[in-house]
Amino acid sequence: MTIQLSHYLLLSAVLFSIGAAGVLTRKNLIVIFMALELMMNAVNLSFVAVARYMGDAAGQLIVFFVICVAAAEVAVGLAILIALWRHKGSMHIDTLAAMKW
Amino acid sequence: METALFILLALGSILSALLVITTPSPIASALYLVVTFFCIAGLYVLLAAPLLAAIQIIVYAGAVLVLVLFVIMLLNLKRIEEKISRGWKSAGIVVTILLLGISFAAIAASTAVLVLGTTGAPMGFGKVATLGSLLFTQYLYPFEVVSVLLLLAIVGAVAIIRKQGSS
Numbered sequence: 001m002t003i004q005l006s007h008y009l010l011l012s013a014v015l016f017s018i019g020a021a022g023v024l025t026r027k028n029l030i031v032i033f034m035a036l037e038l039m040m041n042a043v044n045l046s047f048v049a050v051a052r053y054m055g056d057a058a059g060q061l062i063v064f065f066v067i068c069v070a071a072a073e074v075a076v077g078l079a080i081l082i083a084l085w086r087h088k089g090s091m092h093i094d095t096l097a098a099m100k101w
Numbered sequence: 102m103e104t105a106l107f108i109l110l111a112l113g114s115i116l117s118a119l120l121v122i123t124t125p126s127p128i129a130s131a132l133y134l135v136v137t138f139f140c141i142a143g144l145y146v147l148l149a150a151p152l153l154a155a156i157q158i159i160v161y162a163g164a165v166l167v168l169v170l171f172v173i174m175l176l177n178l179k180r181i182e183e184k185i186s187r188g189w190k191s192a193g194i195v196v197t198i199l200l201l202g203i204s205f206a207a208i209a210a211s212t213a214v215l216v217l218g219t220t221g222a223p224m225g226f227g228k229v230a231t232l233g234s235l236l237f238t239q240y241l242y243p244f245e246v247v248s249v250l251l252l253l254a255i256v257g258a259v260a261i262i263r264k265q266g267s268s
Contacts, residue, residue, distance in 0.1 A: 003107045006208050008148070011111045013204035015118055015137075017197050022122030024193030030127045030173060034134050037165065038118055041141050044157075052148045057231050060150050061240055064232070067160050068247045072254030074165045078172050079258035085176050 008049035015042035029081055029091045033074075040070050107147060114140035127173050131166055138162040150227040 019042060022035025044063045051059025081091070088095045117136040124130050138161045145154035225231045236244055 003104055003147075006211060007107070007111075008144070009208045009211075010205065011114070011144075013201060013208065014115055016204070017201040018115070018118040018122060020200055021193060021197040024196060025190050026122060028127060028178075030169065030178060031122070031130050034130055034169065035122055037134065037161070038121060038137065041138065041161070045141055045144060048145055048148045048150050048153060052150070052226075055226065057226060057235055058240075060153055060227060060232060061235055063150075063153055064156065064236070065243060065247055067156060068251065071160055071165065072250050074168055075254045075258040076261070078168055079261040082172060082176070083261050091176070091178055 005049060005053045009046055012042045012046035012049070015039075015045065027093050029084070029093055029096070032093065033077055033081070037070065037074075040066065103147060106143070110140045110143045110147070113137075114144070127178050128170070131170050131173065134169075135162050135166050138166070148227075152227060152229050152232055 016039050019035045019037075019039030022038065023032050026032055026035065044066055047059050047063045047066070051057065051063075084096065085091060114137050117133045117140065120133040121130045121137065124133065138157060142154040142157040142162070145151070145157060
């Protein structure tokens with residue numbers, strides 16, 4: 001059996017779905033945050049696989065940019081979580097209901 | 102050889118990803134996430150992207166996960182009460198299965214069956230020199246925008262965390 005593009009894309013879809021399941025079913029904000037990172041990695045994997053398939057290095061550069069944006073997102077996201085902890089003393093997602101209609 | 106490595110890394114990443122979202126303790130989740138990131142870095146190497154594999158390990162497994170672990174330990178987070186209504190949980194699982202089914206159907210319908218491997222890539226593909234020259238010519242503008250974004254993230258994080266009233 002040789003490895004084909006579709007195998008990488010299927011693996012990426014599975015990882016993305018696992019991340020989505022984590023976001024939908026967990027209540028701990030930190031764990032939701034990590035599941036989000038997992039989804040981003042799944043998309044990166046499919047970018048790299050398609051870049052290899054097309055023989056185009058631009059796909060790898062997009063992943064480079066996505067990693068930069070993810071690093072920025074982590075810094076700001078964790079800052080928001082710490083501020084939330086300071087104000088509410090909880091990491092439960094239901095404490096984030098100030099903007100709920 | 103490559104097939105065996107792919108299967109090993111794919112199974113490892115799926116297993117550790119499942120453990121990330123099912124373990125009750127946040128610390129254990131973060132540690133399983135490191136395993137997932139290492140497996141994905143290995144897949145990058147198989148896909149002729151050694152630079153991205155190095156960046157993946159340095160930025161994700163290094164910086165991001167250390168930050169997450171730091172926050173978990175700083176706040177002394179214990180496992181929290183996860184009382185989720187049965188309906189909400191099953192809705193989440195149904196949505197996930199639908200998502201998985203749709204992507205499986207879309208991928209199965211594709212006819213892209215080119216055999217992959219680390220051999221047979223174009224000359225210099227995924228090498229630092231190739232990516233660097235692209236980054237500083239064709240993609241110079243997004244590169245500069247990303248640097249501004251990182252600066253904004255630093256300033257934003259400090260501004261959010263700063264205690265009220267202290268200047």
